[in-house]
Amino acid sequence: MAESGKLEGQVAIVTGAGSQEGDGYGIGKAIALTLAREGAAVVLVDQFEDRANATLEEVEREGGKGSVIVADLSDRSSIKGIVDETLSRHGRLDILVNNAAISATVSLLDTTPELYDKVIAVNLTAPFFLTQAAIPALEASGGGAIVHITSIAATRGTGGTGQAAYAASKSGLFGLMIDNADVYGKLGEKGIRINCISPGIVDTPMRQSAMRQVGLEPGSINLGEKTSLGFEGDAWDIARAVLFVAGPDGRFVSGVHIPIDGGTTARSH
Numbered sequence: 001m002a003e004s005g006k007l008e009g010q011v012a013i014v015t016g017a018g019s020q021e022g023d024g025y026g027i028g029k030a031i032a033l034t035l036a037r038e039g040a041a042v043v044l045v046d047q048f049e050d051r052a053n054a055t056l057e058e059v060e061r062e063g064g065k066g067s068v069i070v071a072d073l074s075d076r077s078s079i080k081g082i083v084d085e086t087l088s089r090h091g092r093l094d095i096l097v098n099n100a101a102i103s104a105t106v107s108l109l110d111t112t113p114e115l116y117d118k119v120i121a122v123n124l125t126a127p128f129f130l131t132q133a134a135i136p137a138l139e140a141s142g143g144g145a146i147v148h149i150t151s152i153a154a155t156r157g158t159g160g161t162g163q164a165a166y167a168a169s170k171s172g173l174f175g176l177m178i179d180n181a182d183v184y185g186k187l188g189e190k191g192i193r194i195n196c197i198s199p200g201i202v203d204t205p206m207r208q209s210a211m212r213q214v215g216l217e218p219g220s221i222n223l224g225e226k227t228s229l230g231f232e233g234d235a236w237d238i239a240r241a242v243l244f245v246a247g248p249d250g251r252f253v254s255g256v257h258i259p260i261d262g263g264t265t266a267r268s269h
């Protein structure tokens with residue numbers, strides 16, 4: 001069911017397109033549904049087949065189209081195959097959304113080498129090599145868009161116990177964006193626009209599980225108070241921003257980082 005067909009005929013890869021168990025929608029799931037509603041065929045990449053299949057069922061129930069690729073993004077050898085498989089199933093690639101991530105609410109002093117390696121592998125190395133694999137395919141489609149889902153944890157302290165490896169991984173996505181946006185935007189009609197969307201406090205199953213990691217029950221504190229607007233966002237707030245930068249409305253937008261955070265970054269405290 002295309003809402004207005006902004007992405008009709010296009011093919012989009014969304015990583016982390018499943019959603020952890022919990023209340024509400026994960027961001028990747030909401031992004032996949034939003035792009036599918038605009039007519040894109042969505043390739044739903046997730047480590048967990050059941051999660052990705054649940055998203056595909058919802059896409060298809062709404063009249064959209066897509067397919068599932070099960071891959072563990074911490075395994076670098078699986079990455080090029082995601083783009084190759086997309087091309088063989090759908091014939092082209094127009095949009096890559098690097099959304100999958102693992103969160104770790106752990107301070108620098110408590111971060112083990114194993115935890116650091118895992119967080120960097122999923123949150124930064126996988127987007128790096130997926131971007132590398134996607135660029136030739138996007139060029140072959142006559143241009144396209146890459147969106148990295150980062151976090152305001154990369155641009156401001158989070159207080160509490162800290163998120164050292166997570167923040168470092170999300171910050172690395174800015175570097176991955178900025179140089180490539182300049183190099184691959186210059187290809188004329190085959191230009192590729194690359195942007196970062198940084199969610200703030202967004203009520204998703206991942207956020208709920210991050211709270212449980214530090215012994216807090218979701219709902220026990222009002223996180224909306226940390227925003228200027230006074231309420232928490234949801235996955236659809238992020239998905240609409242992704243549609244804007246990846247779709248035709250964002251045709252003059254490249255190399256920027258957009259916080260979608262209810263004004264949290266704007267606060268000085």
Ligand SMILES: NC(=O)c1ccc[n+]([C@@H]2O[C@H](COP(=O)([O-])OP(=O)(O)OC[C@H]3O[C@@H](n4cnc5c(N)ncnc54)[C@H](O)[C@@H]3O)[C@@H](O)[C@H]2O)c1
Nearest residue numbers: 016018019020026027047072073074101151199202204206
């Ligand atoms: N929820 C928030 O408040 C918030 C805030 C800032 C940034 N973000 C970012 O938004 C994005 C989505 O977060 P979410 O809250 O929707 O998370 P989520 O956990 O609900 O969804 C993430 C998905 O990624 C998948 N995934 C994790 N590791 C994987 C791996 N190794 N290989 C393949 N798939 C894997 C999971 O199975 C899951 O389905 C992440 O990049 C996250 O860092 C979220």
